[in-house]
Amino acid sequence: MKLLSDFDGVWTDPEPEASAVRRLMVARTSELSGLAASQVDADLRELAGYALARPAEHGWSPGGRISAFADEDPLILGNAAAEVMRRWAGDAAAAPDSAREVAARCRVYCEAILDEGFASIDAYADAVFHAGTSAFRAEHGSALLPGAAEAAERMLALGVDVVVVSNSGEEKILDWFERAGIPARSVHARADDGARCLHVRGSAGKFVLGEGEDSISVAERRILVDRPKYVAAIRAEAPDAVIGDVFSLDLALPHALRSRGERWAPRTLVLAKNSYTPGWSGVERAGGAVDHVVDGLGDLCDLLATL
């Protein structure tokens, strides 16, 4: 039994990391624009609220097209807010009448960001994301969930071959597992030496979209499934089951591959439920694409024992 597991939001709680990124976004944007941090904070909340009220239209759009939606996790919401900032700065009429003053300040923020030398607002949001998560690591060590070590032990005892496939870098994941005493090594250091350990495939680029227009429709949104880097990882691992907390990033492609009848596609798709999980993926199971919803790693182990 091979499980391909996402990392952030399955083995960790992303909320404290997202808070660190939010705080840094407020501080840096205030510093660059010269506007008060309290004003920037209020504006970013308004931008995030706008994206969250229209999640099918806003999200993390690294190449200009939405890869994951604003309502799927708190880190994605930060990128979605930056994307609304860019839109309103370029076209104040895109903002509702009640937010015209916010839109005017978005122009100030964006000009200051670009003057600082960032290639785009998205590049700025990415830079803040990386700096914010690094600051979190430096301060707190790790955001691994309590019970992660026991869960890893149970999975290994069940004989599950766990491959962690994540957009996060391998170094971070291996470091966090090591701090918790969880045996893990890179997939690139996989060896037939009988060692019981988890394997990690980092920087998997699940968010990277290809040129293709292949998509699935779920909850009135169009989810693009031409994801060349993620498909390569799934093909290489040929897992029996996949678990992730963000449907668009983790499960939409495996669902499409399974529907297409690829022989290396997973049989079972599992959503890791969190406090932020939207109803359309958790309760409604993405129109039936999700086979199981688990609430925590203990619940996941119970499920794995039955598969």
Ligand SMILES: [Mg+2]
């Ligand atoms: Mg995740």
